[in-house]
Amino acid sequence: MNEPGIPFIVLAAIFLLVVITLCLFGVRRFQLRRALGTVDASICVSGNRWQMGVCRYQESDLEWFRLLSLSPLPHRKMVRSSIELVGRRQPTEAERTRVPPDVVIVKLSYKGEEVLLAMKFGAYAGLSSWLEAGPVVGIGTWR
Numbered sequence: 001m002n003e004p005g006i007p008f009i010v011l012a013a014i015f016l017l018v019v020i021t022l023c024l025f026g027v028r029r030f031q032l033r034r035a036l037g038t039v040d041a042s043i044c045v046s047g048n049r050w051q052m053g054v055c056r057y058q059e060s061d062l063e064w065f066r067l068l069s070l071s072p073l074p075h076r077k078m079v080r081s082s083i084e085l086v087g088r089r090q091p092t093e094a095e096r097t098r099v100p101p102d103v104v105i106v107k108l109s110y111k112g113e114e115v116l117l118a119m120k121f122g123a124y125a126g127l128s129s130w131l132e133a134g135p136v137v138g139i140g141t142w143r
Helices: 003-033 121-132
Strands: 038-040 043-045 048-049 052-056 062-067 076-080 081-087 104-110 113-119
Touching: 003 052, 038 104, 038 121, 043 052, 043 121, 113 121
Parallel strands: none
Antiparallel strands: 038 052, 043 048, 043 113, 052 062, 062 076, 081 104, 104 113
């Protein structure tokens, strides 16, 4: 093989890997969003950084998946009976550049730890309804 052909083959292979990776991100996103009980929600992680993702309601769990990941497993899983809805607020000026537009910041308490989610108001209404619809402590099968 001649020398000018080798760089072309390497560049074509890199381009093909990038295209395949982008297609896999798209397929994963499509699979997550087509299931019932999923909403777009960013989460505040350590260092006051926000990561975009998708929340999925299960029967007894709230799962959060990173948007830019190929893993089929949730990055964070919270048991429904341990989640307490503390409240909601508008994003601060510093947060407005880090979260999507037209969202509310939802403050949750999970096992004594504060969890902040940024989601649309309709998604917040669904989350609060889902939490309120759970069985009362001491009554039910999963507490």
